[in-house]
Amino acid sequence: MSTQPITLAFAGAADIDPENVKDLLNDWLGFGDEDEDGYFEPSDRQVHLIFPITRDHLSDGLEAVLSWAEKADLPYVAVADNKRSRALEQILKDAEEVVHHNNVTAGVVDLLKAADSAGEEVHLVLLWGDEGSEQAELLLDAAEQAGIKAKDLTAGLDDISFGEQPQAEEPEPQPEPEPEPEAPKRGRRRGRRAEPEEVVEEEEPLTEDEPEAPKQEEEPEAEEPKRGRRSRKAAEPEPEEDPVEEDIREQEETLEQQVNAAAQKAQRETKPLPQEEIDLILVRTALDAAYRAFLAEDHRNALIDQQPVRPRPLTELLEKALNTVEQGMESPATSAPEKAAESEDLSEGDKEDADEEPKRRRRGRPRDESKTVAFLVDDEGNYTRRGRGRIPAGSKVVHLTRAEVEEKGLDLDSE
Known part of the structure; x- marks a missing residue:
């Protein structure tokens, strides 16, 4: 086994079994079996690791490689951007060194180029899978331009070819029978497709007796759109409806029904009501609807921010206006003749029952049964x-x- 220091940069989003990670990397780099504490027997080779740690690069497969690095007791360098999340904090904290770079792809390739200049063996190890990922393709293209070799960990550490492999020489044609031309061979992995060669049919010479057929104009063939390496993105799932917004919408519909019912009830009264009382009913209902809508929005904001509910000044102002209107409606609005008529309609037994019951505070308007x-x-x-x-x-x-x-x-x- 070579004792030359080696630097590996890992990236990719494909899933991989942690046991496969252990078997492939231990065999390649010379690590032994696990000891009682769960660590691998050390390798005689000096190994340096590089990981791009961002929200776009982190995946389950990359975390499996990070777990292997912990068991191999290998420090690593993390290349990160300025974005932070809870999932990345612990990984960045465990890194031996964190390199901040606006272009994480360029930062990883620069570290590989520096190790190559120092005489180390360098590789870009990708978790490619079936289709690859956008971040893996960017790193693969940058490594190709820098002349860095790439391997696929999900394919047994096979080399990833950047283009078409050279074709084998065609055998010299025998006089009889003439061999059919061989189809061009393609690269083993996701190389760029070679354009098919146009086959020109040889025209047989015409005899003197055969007239020359008129040539038909060839219609230009529609060019087939070139396909890139990136696969089509899956259709985005429909966003789930927020239960808080659904609750607010149901309350608004209920309040709208209450406003309409109050207006219709006021119009159906057998005795015409003074316009002031009708206006108070409508103003009270409108204020109540606005207050409930603003209060529901305050609850929603508190739930999103995970903070206690703090009503806004406008919500408190609506509540104060609503209380003022309700106090005006609770003031005695029944005239003396109406009270006398109501007392005459009561029977003697009803009057005794009324005297026995405790007197209750009566609102200005009857209770809305609708x-x-x-x-x-x-x-x-x-x-x-x-x-x-x-x-x-x-x-x-x-x-x-x-x-x-x-x-x-x-x-x-x-x-």
């Missing part, structure tokens, strides 16, 4: 009052009127 309340119903038909947050699995949201709530015997904690 208002709906959101409940959650599970698979067993159990109803629970819906709160804020995500809808539990196996449950759905239903909106019940107060009559339906009382009919089902459900409990309302708040209006």
Whole structure:
């Protein structure tokens, strides 16, 4: 085995079995079996490792090689950009040296070229797989321009050829029978395709008796679009709908229904209401809808930022305006003649029952029976009052009127 120092740069996104990584690299670089502590017996060869550590380069296959490097007790140099994530922090922390570079591909190739100039054996080892990846192709092209050899770890460390391999010499044609021309041989791996040679048919000479046939104009053939090495990207999955946004949309639809129901109820009143009371009802409903929408947005922002809910000043202003309108609606609006008429309609027994019951604070307007309340119903038909947050699995949201709530015997904690 050669004792020349060797520098390897690993990259690629293909999956690979960790056992294959161990068998291939240990056999190539001269590492032994694992000891009691899980480390390989050291190699007599000096080995240096380079890894591109970015969010675009990191993959499961590359992490398998990093785990092998830890068991081989080999330090490594990490080439990173300015972007950071939690998944990269520990890998960069364990590196012997971190080289920051705006172009990570150029940074990896520069380190390989420096090791080559120092007299070391250098290789670019790719986890290519079936199609390769965009980052692996960029490194392969840069290594080709720098004259650095490349190997495929997912194909048993076979060399990756950059183009078409030389063709074998064709045998001299025998007089009889004439051999058919051999098809051009292609490179073993993903080399560039050679353009097929045009076959020109030889025209037989015409005899004196045979007239020359008119030549037909040849239609130009449509050029076939050249295919690059990059494979087509898979169709992006449809984004999943955010449950918080779905909750906000359902609340907005419910509030819109409540506004429409309140307006229709005000128009259906048998006794004409003063315009001021109608305006108060509509203003209160509109303020309530705006306040709930802004509060839902505050909850959504707090959930995204993972912070406590802090209402915005506009949300607090809407709440204050809503409370002011509700206090105006709670003021006594019933005239004295109407109170006298209502007291005359009561029977003696009703008056006694009314005297026994504790007096309650009466709002300015009767309770809106058309208002709906959101409940959650599970698979067993159990109803629970819906709160804020995500809808539990196996449950759905239903909106019940107060009559339906009382009919089902459900409990309302708040209006």
